[in-house]
Amino acid sequence: MKPSRQTTSVSDRRLSRLLRLGVLVLVVGALAFAGIYYQDQHVSAGPSLVDRQTASAEQAVRKAPSNIGTRLQLAAAYQQDKRFDDALTQYGEILKADKTNRFALLGRGGALIAKGDLTAAAAAYHKIADATKKEEFSGADPQLEEAHYYLGSIALTQGKTQVAITELQSALKITRTDSDALYLMGVALLKQGSPQLAVDSLKQALLFVPTGWCEPYSQLALAYGKLGNAPQSTYAGAMADFCHKKPVDAKRQLNMLTKGPVEVDAMLGLGLIAETESSNPEAISWYQKVLRVDRTNVNAISALSRLGVGPTSTSKRQG
């Protein structure tokens, strides 16, 4: 029994050594692999584009500290980098030299909104409105329009619905196709208790941005609900579902509406959903069905044109 015990213990020791050696090889190998892998795969990214732009703008301001243009660029670079306090400092420097500089006031307003100081932001926008409203081209002034839009937006957030409506009306007088202003106007009118006017405004907003913008559809559903128009409310709700990536729910609701007072809207919605699902033949079919009900429907005609089906071929298909 004695020699056998000795053999076992020798073999044990060898095995133990082998094991330790193996573990060592494994650990060293894994570490070496990790090192080589990191060195081979890793490339230092360096400063980002925003950092580069900021550094370049800072250098330009150091070279020409009294140049308003370079200060504006620096402030914009800070703002883009979410360095709002630094941006406000630069806007402040510009406004010391030029009290009514619209770009600085607009930038200041934006930075203050981002910081949550709505009252100070409104003051900046009011300065633009006061300085430019009597100018020759105020009726087509994009900065004035922007100032009115933000004044409307701030007023709406602060619960001053009537002020918001007045400001948004001023913005829309300058740019009638501003879909953001149209949407906010719809929200304000709904809050004010004018659902029909809200519907008109929201529908106009959606004319310009029919897909990928969910809020107008949700507001439209609310507005139709207040008007007691259940089919239209269902339609808007379905489109909101579609917008929120629930196409199955949307299609189910819209299919139920294809024989009723909102059949045209429902079929247009189904066509749009089919388009986004790349089911072009199905989309064409829905748009052609719309034209059978309303031969001059602009949305259906333009959608068919977008899908490469002209009015001639449409009428031929209609037979």
Added chain:
Amino acid sequence: MTKFDTTAPIAPEAPASLGHSEGDAGTESAPTTMKKRKQKIAALVALLVILALLFAWYLMNRKPLSELPGLNDTKLPHYEFSIYGSTHPLGVAANATGDRIYVTESDGQRVVRVYDRAGKQTGTLKPPKSTGTTHIPTYVAINPTTQDVYISDGFTSSIYVYDAKDTYLRTFAPKGDLGGKWRPLGLAFGPDGSLYVTDVRGLTGKTHRVVVFGPDGTLVRSMGAPGQLTFPNGIVVDAQGNVEVSDSNNGRLVVFDPAGKMAATISRGVGEGDLGLPRGAAVDDAGRLFVVDTADHMVRVYLVGDSKATPTYIGSFGGEGKLEGTFEYPNGIATDKRAHVYVTDRENNRVQVWGY
């Protein structure tokens, strides 16, 4: 005073280990320990083999481990870093190892800049003065058989050829009847060194086409019936020999089969994977097809090589902006064999490098 007498014999009643009877204490514990050790050694050997195989695979491919065979090939790349220094870059090409990246610059000095894999500029390519003083380098491709670099010039309607050491070699002279002047735009190579060029001569799409030259520069055939393609831009040849062309102004991607017959299209539209204004196209060795949609500021990714003629949409990456991983009118795209994707971000004056 010692507490224990170490020479004292161990009492026979004292068991060697708990739970064993007197007789089997010594004989059973040794094999059990041995068995456990053997198991440990087997596990260790297995781990060492796995590590060795992994290392060998890595040394052969130099790809990230996420590209190990059998892993999901439908994932999208992630942003890695950007290469700065070119003004309004349009086209990009990279050699197989990704350590020579060629970028055509459509503004500024209008040269082709060469970068290493870390994004450091190592050279420039510019044709000799005999070719004229004004140039707009547009697209670039590398001949896989010779490593020569081919660059289309939008101003002189020529293709300039350089070697891998950045030396100008010649202006590509097509052999055969092109039917008049041509205007080469997008460039791609087949595995045998055949050159595929999108030709946008004429202002309308009626004369736009793809022309194919053999490795010796002889015109082999043209693809695209009159009026079929309108300003075809990026072009790529996949592993199956299919030719994917960005039919840019028709807003679609056209797939020609190896015989030159139109086999499939990916259309313009608002649906998932539909295109807007496609420009550059590239395919990697995993069969992923990348198409730059410049109007949407995104890159659409498809899979080619399965039984379907139409590439299968996987997803998109990018989006409009100036931040890392977003684009302002991207244009050209290229891949290397180390799972990198290079995208020219035209209005942000940079080339973005994405990886897996």
